[in-house]
Amino acid sequence: MSLLIKGVQIIDGEGKQPFKADVFIQKNLISAIGDLKYKKADEIIDGLGNYLVPGFIDIDTDSDHYLHLFSNPKQSDFTAQGVTTIIGGHCGTSLAPLLYGTLESIEGSVDVNKVNINWHTMGEFLDSMKRIPLGVNFGTLSGHRTIRDAITRGEHRDLTEQEFKVFEKILAQSIREGSFGFSTGLGYIHGQYAPEKEVKRLVGVLSGTGAVYATHLRNQTDGILKAIEETVRVANYNEVKTLISHFRPILGYEEQFTKALEYIKENTPSGRFYFDIYPHDTSIYPIYKLLPIWAQSDNKAEMLEKLNNPEMANKIMNELKPFSEKISEIRIADAPKNGYMLGKLVQEVAKDLEMEIPKALVHIMKTTNLKATIFSKDINLELLENLLVDDRSFIASNGNSPAPGEFVKHDRSINTFPKFIDLVIDKGIMTLEEAIQKITSTPAKYFGITDRGVIKEGKVADIVILGQNDHKVRETIVGGRTGRGEILIHKSKK
Numbered sequence: 001m002s003l004l005i006k007g008v009q010i011i012d013g014e015g016k017q018p019f020k021a022d023v024f025i026q027k028n029l030i031s032a033i034g035d036l037k038y039k040k041a042d043e044i045i046d047g048l049g050n051y052l053v054p055g056f057i058d059i060d061t062d063s064d065h066y067l068h069l070f071s072n073p074k075q076s077d078f079t080a081q082g083v084t085t086i087i088g089g090h091c092g093t094s095l096a097p098l099l100y101g102t103l104e105s106i107e108g109s110v111d112v113n114k115v116n117i118n119w120h121t122m123g124e125f126l127d128s129m130k131r132i133p134l135g136v137n138f139g140t141l142s143g144h145r146t147i148r149d150a151i152t153r154g155e156h157r158d159l160t161e162q163e164f165k166v167f168e169k170i171l172a173q174s175i176r177e178g179s180f181g182f183s184t185g186l187g188y189i190h191g192q193y194a195p196e197k198e199v200k201r202l203v204g205v206l207s208g209t210g211a212v213y214a215t216h217l218r219n220q221t222d223g224i225l226k227a228i229e230e231t232v233r234v235a236n237y238n239e240v241k242t243l244i245s246h247f248r249p250i251l252g253y254e255e256q257f258t259k260a261l262e263y264i265k266e267n268t269p270s271g272r273f274y275f276d277i278y279p280h281d282t283s284i285y286p287i288y289k290l291l292p293i294w295a296q297s298d299n300k301a302e303m304l305e306k307l308n309n310p311e312m313a314n315k316i317m318n319e320l321k322p323f324s325e326k327i328s329e330i331r332i333a334d335a336p337k338n339g340y341m342l343g344k345l346v347q348e349v350a351k352d353l354e355m356e357i358p359k360a361l362v363h364i365m366k367t368t369n370l371k372a373t374i375f376s377k378d379i380n381l382e383l384l385e386n387l388l389v390d391d392r393s394f395i396a397s398n399g400n401s402p403a404p405g406e407f408v409k410h411d412r413s414i415n416t417f418p419k420f421i422d423l424v425i426d427k428g429i430m431t432l433e434e435a436i437q438k439i440t441s442t443p444a445k446y447f448g449i450t451d452r453g454v455i456k457e458g459k460v461a462d463i464v465i466l467g468q469n470d471h472k473v474r475e476t477i478v479g480g481r482t483g484r485g486e487i488l489i490h491k492s493k494k
Contacts, residue, residue, distance in 0.1 A: 008047030055084025064088035089141030092185030096125030
């Protein structure tokens with residue numbers, strides 16, 4: 001299979017000025033770049049003077065957590081916005097390695113019975129994924145919770161010395177077999193039990209490998225500075241690449257966020273410590289995060305028991321009452337087996353049920369068995385947009401690509417990268433070449449993806465045609481093919 005793209009302006013992904021050329025693709029590789037108007041090919045695309053850029057790399061995505069890789073393998077919400085590579089396994093949860101061949105780390109949020117688990121190790125998982133007709137390249141980190149819960153059988157306690165050795169061995173093997181690194185979800189109940197000394201020791205496995213440590217901060221509100229200080233200590237102690245997942249200024253805590261940002265720049269070397277952001281004002285949370293802290297638990301059965309206890313339920317509703325106005329504007333993104341709730345605001349559900357907001361929220365929690373996911377507009381967008389050009393920031397959607405009717409699509413899942421380009425160009429704070437470099441070759445180099453991220457002869461043909469006037473995605477080509485590429489599962493080359 002060969003493809004010829006004629007008459008485009010090439011932005012190579014390394015910041016250079018655009019240049020006019022044709023591109024010839026043989027199988028899945030860029031074979032030639034230049035004046036190729038007499039070249040023959042199985043398929044020809046007339047570029048019409050539009051831009052040809054490398055495929056965008058989304059380093060923080062959730063399609064694995066919701067099993068959308070299996071229910072919607074085309075992942076067209078990503079390719080529609082020019083993304084050709086996604087990385088999952090964030091926030092401490094990944095689909096591999098699995099000690100016992102079960103997905104207990106995500107079974108509280110999704111129906112894991114929909115997937116045939118035929119792997120244990122990271123290598124087996126990546127090999128298994130090759131048999132799925134994915135529409136994007138997929139790579140993953142190894143999740144702290146996924147491994148820890150299997151080792152401890154879900155017990156929340158310190159690891160024994162023997163358990164540490166088992167964990168370190170599993171993690172090291174995972175990196176050798178193609179994982180891009182290690183992730184923690186310290187801001188979630190399951191991660192809060194892990195002390196800093198545990199994280200520091202486990203991250204040490206990555207030292208010298210080039211792998212990435214990604215973390216969901218332990219606190220992103222009043223305790224964000226302490227959380228940043230902890231992350232910096234872990235990063236500097238082990239001298240590893242470190243990424244803060246979905247770093248964002250929560251409304252009401254902007255001053256603390258700004259101090260945390262300053263601390264990062266003053267105490268970490270450039271080029272090694274990054275954070276990822278998206279140009280949107282909405283966060284996504286599991287619905288249990290709306291419960292008072294005392295009612296939260298890593299065990300959904302325990303939380304449901306509290307909700308079903310009339311006395312405790314009343315206590316929860318009374319504590320939620322002062323926040324009714326804010327809760328009323330929260331939107332339900334996912335409600336397994338309760339599709340009629342999808343996309344509704346809590347206040348809409350409350351009106352349907354003729355209930356007050358706190359009681360309606362408790363009803364939603366109980367009806368969905370706490371498996372619902374919510375969207376909350378809680379981000380200071382103006383402050384966040386100022387970080388789009390920061391040399392420490394990566395652009396990432398933290399989004400997913402569900403099948404129709406499976407999950408409410410937020411703008412960040414369908415419009416993160418086009419919006420980023422539009423914002424920085426409209427504000428005149430980046431050139432198009434600089435913007436493209438930030439979402440292609442820069443993340444590729446950081447994650448060690450050596451065969452993508454630039455347009456050069458010999459590189460894999462993950463490329464995107466953008467309109468020369470509006471910069472809109474005209475065509476996304478993955479692995480040299482429109483629609484679906486040939487080499488789609490990324491293994492780290494550590």
